[in-house]
Amino acid sequence: MSQATDVISKAVEDKADSLQELSGKIWSHPELFFEEKFAHDTLTEFLEKNGFEVERKYKVDTAFKAVFRQGSGGANIGLICEYDALPDIGHACGHNLIAESGAAAAIGLKAALEASPATSGTVTLLGTPAEEGGGGKILLINAGAFADIDVCLMVHPAAMNMMATGCLSYMAGNVVFTGKAAHASAAPWDGINALDAVVNAYTALSTLRQQIHTNWRINVIITEGGVKPNIIPEKAALAFSLRAPTDKELAVLKGKLADIVKAAALATGCEVDLQFAVDDRIAYYSNMIPNKQLVERYRQHWLSFGPADSTITPDHFWASTDMGNVSLEVPSIQPTFNIGTAADVHTRDFTETTNQPKAHAATRCVSKAMAAVGWDVLTDSALLKEIRESFQQQLASLNE
Ligand SMILES: [Zn+2]
Ligand SMILES: [Zn+2]
Structure with a gap:
């Protein structure tokens, strides 16, 4: 176990410069929802170079899928890249860092699998456009993109570290x-x-x-x-x-x-x-149900990778996201992480921070934690069973 986390940490740190460069390019070239052509091309090229099987324009023009598979069978770990920006204020939601975190976690988890050839499993990194309106993930859900994914992990930059982020x-x-x-x-x-x-x-x-x-x-x-x-x-x-x-x-x-x-x-x-506005082109986002087991594993791993700020903010309702819709399909998490600012998302100060070295360092830390959670799910079938059971319970409680 500790061996796998070492492999993950090293793989992510070895790529620190190119991950920062990748994120910086997206930051310097902000694109609005459904127009993320540059981010799509930049990310897919990067992932192909890093050994993933890439499907460009996957079901939506600016979406993609990058897969690494080892052996036959095993769990399929879903990871997410978001990369759309906001009008006028650019990457004020830090989706360039979400893109970076998805790529970094996929690289870390792939390295852990390669270091353990007897372990079977799949890493599926989905590039999901149009979170800031448009609901790219809803289009992808409707097109079946999440059907074969066992758990789905993503993180969101913020001014705080919240584990079981509630989204309305x-x-x-x-x-x-x-x-x-x-x-x-x-x-x-x-x-x-x-x-x-x-x-x-x-x-x-x-x-x-x-x-x-x-x-x-x-x-x-x-x-x-x-x-x-x-x-x-x-x-x-x-x-x-x-x-x-x-x-x-x-x-x-x-x-x-x-x-x-x-x-x-x-x-x-x-x-x-x-x-x-209930059609697919316009936002109609479901609430987020963070999976308890995944949140707990994430918390433990994140702390063990030594974040610069390890203060945990009590769980509360934050914003809304199409990741909520994903969380009703597949056991999921979306913890927030502090990128070293007191500024909230959707502000100019936040935009400035999302391309600073401290933000990239915080992103690498959460990426390692996601990869380690993915590794736990790949190698512990009892854990996956527990995750599925609590997912079903959480879904049932929504209808009570
Ligand atoms: Zn936002
Ligand atoms: Zn956002």
Whole structure:
């Protein structure tokens, strides 16, 4: 066991410079969701050079699959590269480091397998585009990309180390109210004010927050509110996102929002078009269920590899991700790790940190931990059985 972790550590450290270079290239060339052509090409070339069998444009244009297989049978360990960036602020979510961590963990686990020729197993590294909107992993799930994977491991850079990161179910959508334009002074009684409908809906959604559960979230912005004050607004719109700890709770919140926008339309005499963004191109993310056994193994290995900051933040709900959808298909984890900043994700300060040497060092540490967890699963069939049992229990508890 300790021998395998030594092999993993050495394999990752030997590649430290090229991993940092790989990540830096992606950082310097930020691409938005579904446009990650440069990252796709850079990563696939790197992985091919490192001995993986690579399938480019795997089921989605900017997705890929890189596989290393030894022997016949054995478990299939799934690892994840994300690599999309944000508008204006670049790699403020640090997905360049997620790309680096997936590649590093795959290299570490491959080395451990090669050092133990009698062990059979598969390492499957999936390049999953479009996490920041688009739901690339959902497209890949629907296309069967996770069907033969036994466990799936990924990490996310952050300002803290959280082991069983909770991610909320998430959906977004738009509401458009249509009224009737009229001169605001000469004949306001002839108008139907769509802005009033938006304001009513916004206010009702705001007051609803008093009576919802602590971990439910309602966020609304007004995207259209009329064109000139002397015209009664005939069209007004809002955009919303809703979050809750489970898909089931999110469905309740969705129903409340639908009632509110209908009431706002009725109160003002407007027509309403409510668009729930549930198609595959738009985010509809499930909650994350971190697998208990995988989290515990990860924690132990991560600490043993000596992270620069080993403070563990208590588990709590963080953001939302399409990794949540993966966690409902396959036993999964997505711990966060501190890259040496107090800044939160999606800030310019975070972008700066995601290409600093300390961030790459922290990434190598978590990558080794993922590879070591993968090794445990490959070599301990009792562990895999326990992981599957607790996965089934966690799924069942969602429907209670
Ligand atoms: Zn993000
Ligand atoms: Zn992210």
